[in-house]
Amino acid sequence: MKATAAKPLPHPMEDLIRMDRIPHIWCSGCGTGSVFMACLSAIKESGxxxxxxxxVSGIGCSGRGAGYIxxxxxxTTHGRAIPxxxxxxxxxxxxxxxxxxxxGDLFAIGGNHFIHAARRNMDITVICVNNLIYGMTGGQVAATTPHKAKSSTTAAGNPETPFNLPLLAYASGATFVARWTMLHSRDIADAVQMALNNKGFSFIEVLSPCPINYGRRNKEKALETLRLYHDNTIIKSNADLSELDIDFKRGVVLGNFINKEKPSHDEQYSKIYHAEAG
Amino acid sequence: MKPAVLTGKHFINGDVACAEGAIAAGCKFFGGYPITPATEVAEHISERLPDVGGTFIQMEDEIAAMTSILGAAWTGAKTMTSTSGPGFSLMMETVGLAVVTETPCVVVNVQRAGPSTGLPTQGAQGDMMQAKWGSHGDYEIIAIAPSSPQEMFDFTIIAFNLSEKYRTPVFIMSDEIVGHMSEKVVIPKPSKIKTISRKKPKGPKNKFKLYKPDADGVAPMPAIGDGYKVHVTGLTHDEIGYPVMSIEAQEEMMTRLLGKIRNNIDDIIMTEQYLLDDADIVIVSYGVSSRTSYTAVDMAREKGVKAGLLRLITVWPFPDALIKELAQRVKGFITVEINLGQICREVQRCAGTDIPSYLAGHAGGAVVPPEDVLSIIKENF
Incomplete structure (x- = not known):
């Protein structure tokens, strides 16, 4: 019997993906691809x-995003995507x-650049795939690793306290601040659209599992992490940003927290310098 | 609003002349960070860039300053930053990215005495080896050493031209003395200033390869938004620009990267010679030290010693062949530089061990007096 193989359907994002670079490097169970896809759909839908x-990407697993779009x-180099x-x-x-x-890229080695770009209200959109760990280098403690969580450099538990990223972004001057998990594809895409429309520094944190390097050490199976994202999160866009610490026992707050108008850096520069020069 | 080229005679310092040279060369973006003795470059260009529709930003550190000029360069702009030793150290990471992504940009190092904080307000030439080897991995770099405010203007234009022509970062290795010295600077008419801009790609966009070189070893460079959809990475990459993690790809990329400079040294290397034809003793110098070296040659000649000067305008790439050739016919070399023997090592490397080679230098903070050169001649020749 002659099999007639159906012509495979084109990938819905084929025009935005470097198909000649697929398959990508992301591991099974990694959430980066989902975040990336949500970002691409927002770009596509923006028209x-x-x-x-x-x-622009830095270094790390999600830093490979720039290589596929x-x-x-x-x-670029580690931590330097923002400058x-x-x-x-x-x-x-x-x-x-x-x-x-x-x-790791944006908030440890690149932390200084992040706060200053936010302070300047540089009109860029920063999407941070937060997997709570240094994935690519094999699971070292990050500036986002929960207190007492295990990593390859904190085998008995993290003695440090992680950043509350939305609070940091807001305090630094960001005009759009959101947090979602990689399960919330539609919400991420909507947030990216809002961020693109916001004329200023926009920050979107997306929680994303690293089953290989975080989950394994912290007795959290890939599906269990997704279940936490589903069951132990609360969407509350008017939340007090100081209560946004990541604690799945208490419930992790998601939402589009800040979306305000403020003149961006390029607008201010142009107004002060180019208007006068012209 | 002033024009891009301030034709006329000016009495300005080297840092300001450098900024004017950049504007005249077509610089449209400067990312800076304050540091003595380079601050005046940033201050002056921050005032001047809006005149020509350009943009200035003071970044949060030198890492960011250097990185910002790469991003801006990919929009098609000519870009520059300025710094001194401690900032130059911080920029080294991004220098490597500029080299491997073949991003044209100009970095001015107004050198002060190091290591570390050193003597912030006093000149030195102690970053010459860092300019060559400061970022990790193998690479070739172009470094130019001006010796006067006039040359700070002229050589900055040359630096931009070489950077655009060879798609590579170019260093202007100045120093505090030249940077803060005020002298007459003549700025020519715009029609007399030769500027070069990077080659832009032609042909179908879907067949374009970002790092496929022309016959001169340099690939045309599109700008963001031109429709070429480039991917640019610091990873080892193929001609398309895609990462390839293999020994073969590394070899191929490095051969071409080094080759584009090494195969064009006759176009890149610039020297000046003074009374060298009949010289027995060759004084090798560059930057501010070459100024005092002219005097040293004259003083030696007055005493009947046949000294001559080889002044390096480009210190990197190093003129190996010229030193080797001179070593065949002279009695010895004296390298004059404000450090404890950096370019002197290069001279010794090229001249070989059969011929004496001395250093007239010190640990930094002032010029090397011509008398020091005379003492070496007296003691050794």
Whole structure:
């Protein structure tokens, strides 16, 4: 009998993915791909021509995002995605610049750049895939690892306290602040759309499992993490940002917390310097 | 609002002249961070960039400053930053990214005495080896050493041109003395200033390869938004720009990266020679030290010693062949530099052990007096 193989359906995001680079490097059970897809759908749905986007990543698992998106994309050095994006935005303010990177990259080695870009209200969108650990290097403690959680450099438990990222972003000056989990694809896409529309520094934290390097050490199976994302989260967009510590026993708060108007850095610079010069 | 080229005679310091040179070369973006003795470059260019529709930003540190000029360079802009020793150390990580992603940009190092905080307000030339080897891995770099405010203007334009032509970071290795010295600077008419801009790709966008070189070893460079959908990575990559984790890809990429400089050294290397034709003793120097070396040659000649000067305008790539050739016919070398023997090592490496080679230098803070060179001649030749 002659089998007639059905022609495979094209990937719905084929025009935004470098298909010649697939398969990607992300492990089974990793959430980065879901976050990435949600981000791509937001770009697609925005209706903005792809040539008006640029994506910048740092180093790490989610830092590979820039390598898969089919727009002008930059895979920079560890922690430096934000200053690279700042240079792009300031030299060509019409571009929509998205930073797609991880918690280790953005908040440990790149922490200084994050707070200053937020303070300046640099009009870029920063998406942080937060897996609570350094995944690519094999599971070392991060600035986001929960207190007492185990990592390869805190075998008996993390003695430190993690950042509350939405609070940090807000306190630094971000004009859009959201947190979702990778299960909330639709909400992530909506948040990215809102972030693109917000003329200022936008920050979206997305919780995402690393079953290999976080889950394994902390007795949390891949599906269990997803269940926590489903069962132990509360959507509360008017939440007090100081109560956003990640504690699944108490419940983790999600939402689009901040979306305010404030002149962006390029607007201010242009107003003060180019208007006068012209 | 002032024009890009301030044609005329000016009495300005080296740092300001450098900033004016950058504007005249077409610089449109500067990411900076304050540091003595380079601050005046940033201050002056922050005032001047809006005149030409450009943008200035003071970043949170030198890492960010250096990284921001790479991002801006990919929008098609000519970009620059300035710093001194401690900031130069912080920039080294991103220098490697600039080299491997072939991003044109100019970095001005107004050197002060190190290591560490050292002598912030006093000149030195102690970062010469860092300029060559400061970022990890193998790479070739272009470094130019100006010796006057006029050259801070002229050489900054040359630095931009080389950077654009070869798609590589170029260092201007100045020092506190030249940076803070005020002298007459003549700025020519715009029509007399030669500027080069990076090659832009032609041909179908879907067949474009980001790192496929032309015959000169340099690939054309599109800007963000041109529609080429480039992917740029610090990982070892193929001609498309995609990461490839293999020995072969590393070899191929590195051969081309090094080759694009090494195969064009005749175009890149610039030297000046003074009374070198009949010289027995060759004084090798660069930057501010070459100024005092002219005097040293004259003083030696007055005493009947046939000294001549080889002044390196480009210190990197190093003129190996020229030193080797001179070593065949002279009695010895004296390298004059404000450090404890950095370029002197290079001279010795090229001249070989059969010929004497000395250092006229010190640990930093002032110029090397010509008398020091005379003493070496007197004691050894």
């Amino acid at each position: 903005i021509p792809y040539n008006e986007f640029s994506m 089919n727009v002008d994309s930059f895979h 690279f994006a700042t240079g792009i935005k300031m030299a060509k303010p019409d571009l929509n610049v998205i930073v797609f990177s991880g918690d």
